[in-house]
Amino acid sequence: MDERIGTVDLAGEYAEVGSEVEAAVLGVLRSRTYVLGPECEAFEAELAGFVGADFAVGAASGTDALVLALRAVGVEPGSEVVTTPFTFFATAEAILLAGARPVFADIEAHGFNLDPAALDAAINERTRAIVPVHLFGACADLDAIGALAAARSVPLVEDAAQAIGATRGGRRAGSVGAAAAFSFYPSKNLSTAGDGGAVTTCDSEVAERVRLLGNHGSRERDHHLLAGTTSRLDALQAAILRVKLRHLPRWNQARREVAAGYSERLAGLDGVELPCVAADETPVWHQYAVRCRPSAQRAAVCKALEEAGVEWRHFYPRPAYRQPGLGEARLPAGACPEAERACDEVICLPIHPRLGSDELDRVADAVRRAATG
Ligand SMILES: Cc1ncc(COP(=O)(O)O)c(C=O)c1O
Known part of the structure; x- marks a missing residue:
C-alpha cells in the first residue's frame, strides 16, 4: 500500500528548513533573551512589511491576537460583534473572551465567507466590531465589507489566521481592517513550533493598546496603565517565524500550484463543487475545500x-452558534442556512507545498471514483 497522504507535512517542512531553524533557535538560547527583545522586534517589522500594515505586535496565539485586537478597537462587555458562523470556534470564543456577544451573519451560497448582505442586516447600534474571517486562505469580500464597516462607523477586525499572504482587490489580508489577527499554529501556512499569533494594524494607537494589553498594561516596570494579560510572542517562536517567513512566498506559490492541479483534475465532476475564486483574488490555499452536492455524496x-x-x-x-461552549449566544438550528449547508457539504483535501503530482492523482482518482459511483 502506498504511503498515507497527510493533510499537513511538518516532516517535509523540517527536512527543508530544519537546519536554518535550528541555528536560529540556538541563537536565541545563547542570547538568553526569551521574551520580547530583538528577535520579536525584527519579526514584527518583517511581518508588518509582508502584510502591508504599518505595525505588527506579537501575541501568544491567534486567539489571543483576536481578543487583544477586539479590546484594542474598543469592544467592551455588553457590546455586540458580528461574525461568520462558518469558522473555527476560536473566532466566536475570542468575542466572548473580550466580553461581547457574538452575533452571526450567514455566509455566501458558493464561497465560504461572510455574505455582505447578511452582514448588513446583522449590524445594529450595539455593534462594536465586525470580524470577517478569511477562511481557508481566501479573503472575504473586503471591498463590500470594508464599505459597510465605514458606512456604519464600525471597526473591522480581520480574522486572518488562515490567510497570511492572501490578496483581494490588490489588498493583502491583514492590511485592510482597523486591526487583524494571525495565527502561527503548526498547521498554518506560516507556523511556529508551538503556539503564536500577531496583530497587524495601520493605527499606531491600536498597536500601542495591543502591546499594552498583552503585557499587563505595562510599558515600564511596575507601572500598569490598564488590566491586560500575559500574551507575548516568545523570542524562540519569533526566531523560527523569521526563518520561515523568508520561505513563505514560495510555499504559498507551491500551494497555488497544488490547488490548480486539483481544480484541473476534478473539473466537471457531477456533484463535486470546486472552490470558487473571484477574478480579483489570490488565495493562499490554507485548505482546498470542495462541496459535495447533494450532501449525501459526502x-x-x-x-x-x-x-x-x-x-x-x-x-x-x-456552525459556531451550535457549539455548546457558546452558552447564551447559541442559536437554534436553521439560523444561518448557508453556513449549515456548508457544514453538511464540505470536505478539505490534503494541501501543502510539497504535494506531488502522483499524490494529486491519487486523491483526485479517489474523489472521481466516489463521484462517478
Ligand atoms: C479562523 C481561525 N481563527 C482563529 C484561530 C485561533 O488561532 P490559535 O489556534 O493560534 O489560537 C484559528 C486557528 O486555528 C483559526 O483557524
Missing part, C-alpha cells in the same frame, strides 16, 4: 479517500 467521497490512504478534514462539522 460520505461516499470520505470513504473513497480513506480506502485510498488519503487523510481529509471536516472543517467545520457545525
Whole structure:
C-alpha cells in the first residue's frame, strides 16, 4: 500500500528548513533573551512589511491576537460583534473572551465567507466590531465589507489566521481592517513550533493598546496603565517565524500550484463543487475545500479517500452558534442556512507545498471514483 497522504507535512517542512531553524533557535538560547527583545522586534517589522500594515505586535496565539485586537478597537462587555458562523470556534470564543456577544451573519451560497448582505442586516447600534474571517486562505469580500464597516462607523477586525499572504482587490489580508489577527499554529501556512499569533494594524494607537494589553498594561516596570494579560510572542517562536517567513512566498506559490492541479483534475465532476475564486483574488490555499452536492455524496467521497490512504478534514462539522461552549449566544438550528449547508457539504483535501503530482492523482482518482459511483 502506498504511503498515507497527510493533510499537513511538518516532516517535509523540517527536512527543508530544519537546519536554518535550528541555528536560529540556538541563537536565541545563547542570547538568553526569551521574551520580547530583538528577535520579536525584527519579526514584527518583517511581518508588518509582508502584510502591508504599518505595525505588527506579537501575541501568544491567534486567539489571543483576536481578543487583544477586539479590546484594542474598543469592544467592551455588553457590546455586540458580528461574525461568520462558518469558522473555527476560536473566532466566536475570542468575542466572548473580550466580553461581547457574538452575533452571526450567514455566509455566501458558493464561497465560504461572510455574505455582505447578511452582514448588513446583522449590524445594529450595539455593534462594536465586525470580524470577517478569511477562511481557508481566501479573503472575504473586503471591498463590500470594508464599505459597510465605514458606512456604519464600525471597526473591522480581520480574522486572518488562515490567510497570511492572501490578496483581494490588490489588498493583502491583514492590511485592510482597523486591526487583524494571525495565527502561527503548526498547521498554518506560516507556523511556529508551538503556539503564536500577531496583530497587524495601520493605527499606531491600536498597536500601542495591543502591546499594552498583552503585557499587563505595562510599558515600564511596575507601572500598569490598564488590566491586560500575559500574551507575548516568545523570542524562540519569533526566531523560527523569521526563518520561515523568508520561505513563505514560495510555499504559498507551491500551494497555488497544488490547488490548480486539483481544480484541473476534478473539473466537471457531477456533484463535486470546486472552490470558487473571484477574478480579483489570490488565495493562499490554507485548505482546498470542495462541496459535495447533494450532501449525501459526502460520505461516499470520505470513504473513497480513506480506502485510498488519503487523510481529509471536516472543517467545520457545525456552525459556531451550535457549539455548546457558546452558552447564551447559541442559536437554534436553521439560523444561518448557508453556513449549515456548508457544514453538511464540505470536505478539505490534503494541501501543502510539497504535494506531488502522483499524490494529486491519487486523491483526485479517489474523489472521481466516489463521484462517478
Ligand atoms: C479562523 C481561525 N481563527 C482563529 C484561530 C485561533 O488561532 P490559535 O489556534 O493560534 O489560537 C484559528 C486557528 O486555528 C483559526 O483557524
